[in-house]
Amino acid sequence: MMYYSTNRKAPLATLEEAVVKGLAGDRGLYMPEKIKRLPQEFYDNIADMSFHEIAIKVADAFFGEDIEHTALENIVCDTLAFDCPVVKVTDSIYSLELFHGPTLAFKDVGARFMARLLQYFIKKENKSEVNVLVATSGDTGSAVANGFLGVEGIHVYVLYPKGKVSKIQESQFTTLGSNITAIEVDGVFDDCQRLVKSAFMDEELNRHMNLTSANSINVARFLPQSFYYFNAYARMKKLGLADNLVICVPSGNFGNITAALFGHEMGLPVRRFIAANNANDIFFKYLHTGEYKPMPSIQTIANAMDVGDPSNFARIYDLYNGSYEKIKSMISGATYNDSQIREIMKQCYDKNGYVLDPHGACGYQALKDLLKEGETGVFCETAHPAKFKETVENAINAKIEIPSRLAEFMKGTKKSVNMTSSFSDFKAFLMEK
Numbered sequence: 001m002m003y004y005s006t007n008r009k010a011p012l013a014t015l016e017e018a019v020v021k022g023l024a025g026d027r028g029l030y031m032p033e034k035i036k037r038l039p040q041e042f043y044d045n046i047a048d049m050s051f052h053e054i055a056i057k058v059a060d061a062f063f064g065e066d067i068e069h070t071a072l073e074n075i076v077c078d079t080l081a082f083d084c085p086v087v088k089v090t091d092s093i094y095s096l097e098l099f100h101g102p103t104l105a106f107k108d109v110g111a112r113f114m115a116r117l118l119q120y121f122i123k124k125e126n127k128s129e130v131n132v133l134v135a136t137s138g139d140t141g142s143a144v145a146n147g148f149l150g151v152e153g154i155h156v157y158v159l160y161p162k163g164k165v166s167k168i169q170e171s172q173f174t175t176l177g178s179n180i181t182a183i184e185v186d187g188v189f190d191d192c193q194r195l196v197k198s199a200f201m202d203e204e205l206n207r208h209m210n211l212t213s214a215n216s217i218n219v220a221r222f223l224p225q226s227f228y229y230f231n232a233y234a235r236m237k238k239l240g241l242a243d244n245l246v247i248c249v250p251s252g253n254f255g256n257i258t259a260a261l262f263g264h265e266m267g268l269p270v271r272r273f274i275a276a277n278n279a280n281d282i283f284f285k286y287l288h289t290g291e292y293k294p295m296p297s298i299q300t301i302a303n304a305m306d307v308g309d310p311s312n313f314a315r316i317y318d319l320y321n322g323s324y325e326k327i328k329s330m331i332s333g334a335t336y337n338d339s340q341i342r343e344i345m346k347q348c349y350d351k352n353g354y355v356l357d358p359h360g361a362c363g364y365q366a367l368k369d370l371l372k373e374g375e376t377g378v379f380c381e382t383a384h385p386a387k388f389k390e391t392v393e394n395a396i397n398a399k400i401e402i403p404s405r406l407a408e409f410m411k412g413t414k415k416s417v418n419m420t421s422s423f424s425d426f427k428a429f430l431m432e433k
């Protein structure tokens, strides 16, 4: 299958090219040329299939033309080494828990899939080592580093701003060792991003080593996120609650919800979708006015959704041929500020005994506010509340437990390379590798 750019000015790319490049040459986002509908029989039997069986069918529709079946099966099963269960919160609201992976957030699924897909291409073509450069302000670095940890043939360099990420976040990519190198940059996040961008543009460096990014817009990170929506549908169907299903996704760059919309194009019987935002309400405003106006992002307690110009809007727009009417008929919006988010976490804990993280809180409340009579809602709980321990504990006025895998990171020994924010220093470091 070939991939085209949403800007339609770059040549079509193979899956491998799309994965290695990330962003198309015309700065557009790659889209698969076709989205295959899965047969009715699949939906008839889905409630009795396992998560792995379901994910393999979905993966085959996207990647089956480009990857041998057994290899794809292995990549899918290896990626999904943890469950994404659906948990009851109220009679009509269920939580799709996406935090059971190694770094306790949904980005683990995409990062793990991309790592294994890249490894497949490296092996198949006997390529020498590939180097992934990633700049992070916290969460992306941990998902990518852990997703690629121990994957042969790939080395990851995580650049992060010294003293500007939380201790928990830092421990998730500085204590791993193996094929992960953490680089502590004397500067801010923008410096890290500049160093990475300059490296991709430097010809001498690119002759010296294979460089690639693991950006969240990468098709190999974004498409696999559709797997868990099919699984959620299956689990709800088993409970007899899938007839009028509404999926609600706490959204920042809108990659996660776009994967759900792709699922719908493949025939997933979901009635409608809700994009829940924090105070960064660009998409919410678009739904109300028809005008898409990017804004500088606002800092909130649901910080992984602090995005002022959601990159995957281009994919949603392309998917529905730019039709505002169509987009509005498929997706509703909601927006919550920090004090509302705190109140939601408290209410939900007091009434239902369920602990939400600040991102999931937006999703839960959007269902409470927008669900109609006879509908059942599933929202994504995108991160474990313990990742935002202080914020959550202060809001719900109770202590929460830190899962052992998170505690393990914090016990590890930090190892990092100190770096100035000058590109010549960074380049010299990489040229020695």
Ligand SMILES: *Cc1c(COP(=O)(O)O)cnc(C)c1O
Pocket (backbone or CB within 6 Å): 105, 106, 107, 139, 250, 251, 252, 253, 254, 255, 256, 257, 304, 305, 359, 382, 383
């Ligand atoms: C990245 C992230 C989001 C936003 O997902 P998008 O795909 O960017 O919309 C929401 N919650 C958490 C915890 C995240 O890490």
